[in-house]
Amino acid sequence: MKKTILKLFSTLLILSMIILSCEDQNENEPLTKDGSVPDPVSNISIVDLAGKSEISYSLPDDKNLLYIKAVYKLDNGTVSEVKASYYKKSLVVDGFATAGAKEVQLIAVSRSEVESEPVTVIINPSESPIYDVFRSLNVGPDFGGLFIEAENPIRKELAILVMEKDDNGDWVDTGNTIYTKTDEIFRTVRGLDTIPYDFAFTVRDRFLNTTDTLFQTIKPIFETEIPASSYSGFPLPGDAPTNDFRFPIERMFDGNFINWPRVFITDASAPAPHSFTIDIGQELKISRVKIWDYPQGTANGFIYYWQFNMRKFEIWGSNNPNSDGTYASWDLLGEYEVVKPSGLPITQQSPEDFEFANAGFDWPIPITAPKYRYIRIKNLENWSGSGRLAIAELRVYGDPR
Known part of the structure; x- marks a missing residue:
């Protein structure tokens, strides 16, 4: 009886391993095995915005269509990719720092992960909102520290870096970086002595685009x-x-x-x-x-x-x-x-x-x-x-x- 139970257990274990192995092999395979190439998108229109553009299009008539993807390069050299399901007829390419013409490739992808011929479009976004935030940046002495204020009317998700020089003379983050997407930014840094400090401030977005740097010597007020x-x-x-x-x-x-x-x-x-x-x-x-x-x-x-x-x-x-x-x-x-x-x-x-x-x-x-x-x-x-x-x-x- 014991031998029968052990034999049954061994058989079930082997079957389980086979099933798991099959699942691992199929995990990254396409949903279907249809090798036909989808048609590209058509009737493309573009709305250019600050640091980004919205691209609308007509979908190809293909029952195997899964999504549309946009491939583009940011100003810092990073290659980005945005996907939109076949339920949508538009997508947003975001993360540009400077204004001007940018090239974007639109690609239709089937359920078998077969890609269409790319359609190249030219967008012209204006500069990133972080530059407007930087131009509005105002810093100065406060009781026990300093204040930082700026305007961010479109509520851009960003960081204001507060930097000081380290022992090697390099500007480094003080740990007081402000992460926010509020429209009226006002923050304080406290706990400082009433002596002059040299600070540097810059604005960065989540795509690692960074503005120029504001340098300021600040002497906190006693409290x-x-x-x-x-x-x-x-x-x-x-x-x-x-x-x-x-x-x-x-x-x-x-x-x-x-x-x-x-x-x-x-x-x-x-x-x-x-x-x-x-x-x-x-x-x-x-x-x-x-x-x-x-x-x-x-x-x-x-x-x-x-x-x-x-x-x-x-x-x-x-x-x-x-x-x-x-x-x-x-x-x-x-x-x-x-x-x-x-x-x-x-x-x-x-x-x-x-x-x-x-x-x-x-x-x-x-x-x-x-x-x-x-x-x-x-x-x-x-x-x-x-x-x-x-x-x-x-x-x-x-x-x-």
């Missing part, structure tokens, strides 16, 4: 983080209360950025707009207020641009707040709005959206503002359209000297 241990709530008439003991104002200073219920939330029943007041503990020239929104947990992960997180708000400063809670003794320091880099609708967020919010939002205070000890934040609108607010953590930066 330091004011320890959260010196903050305290300073409730005034008109400020919104919390709705239970779990969400007091002190939750913003406890160093917990994500865990429920370690978050400050105002009571929904309080009339809008909701406001709260903080005693920083000393008068100082405030450079920025940094706020980490509370990430709402959903089935798809954490969502930042959601529910009670602030969307539009004001920051006020005072040294002698009126006890009646009016704003007569307060100075408006700024009006602010949270903008998602991706521009996606509510409940949707891109990886860039997540990283941007997860790092905390820096809200700058005008450099011309005097010193203040008290700040008051008035939430005008949250992401659900009401005045209620939720904040995970808050820090104040500036110069207390």
Whole structure:
């Protein structure tokens, strides 16, 4: 009996190996074995765009047609290939850096991977959008570092490289490269000393096209983080209360950025707009207020641009707040709005959206503002359209000297 079982097992094992071997041999074979050559595409039309062109065509009348491919060479010498299934009648060839005539070959491919005669077309895309982004690039000193801003109106996926010289005198990436496809780019690099730094900036797209380089010497402005241990709530008439003991104002200073219920939330029943007041503990020239929104947990992960997180708000400063809670003794320091880099609708967020919010939002205070000890934040609108607010953590930066 044992011999019979072993013999059966051996037979099944051999059969399995044969089947797997056949599958491996057939894995990369064409879908069919029809050797007929498909006709080429016809009736070609071209729409030239920035750094790319859209090519439309009529498909050949061939039941074995599988896809159309375009083969072309980028300005950097890379040969690229784009495919479009037989369901489509157009494709986009992308990745060109400079403007001018470019040659593209269009090839019809059958289910047997037999290719038609290529049809050569000439396209004339304009220069890549990265050059417009580079021309709009503006950099300069900021508190504790530098700022980088640029315009990217068509939301081109790109990187802005921030470079310094290494010990050999070569320009190298500092690790602060900005990856984005937002339309209004504004980023900061922090944690630098108040000494002059030589930087170089260039813009690159995903095809490794690179612009010229902007060289700039930047001397950061002094700032330091004011320890959260010196903050305290300073409730005034008109400020919104919390709705239970779990969400007091002190939750913003406890160093917990994500865990429920370690978050400050105002009571929904309080009339809008909701406001709260903080005693920083000393008068100082405030450079920025940094706020980490509370990430709402959903089935798809954490969502930042959601529910009670602030969307539009004001920051006020005072040294002698009126006890009646009016704003007569307060100075408006700024009006602010949270903008998602991706521009996606509510409940949707891109990886860039997540990283941007997860790092905390820096809200700058005008450099011309005097010193203040008290700040008051008035939430005008949250992401659900009401005045209620939720904040995970808050820090104040500036110069207390």
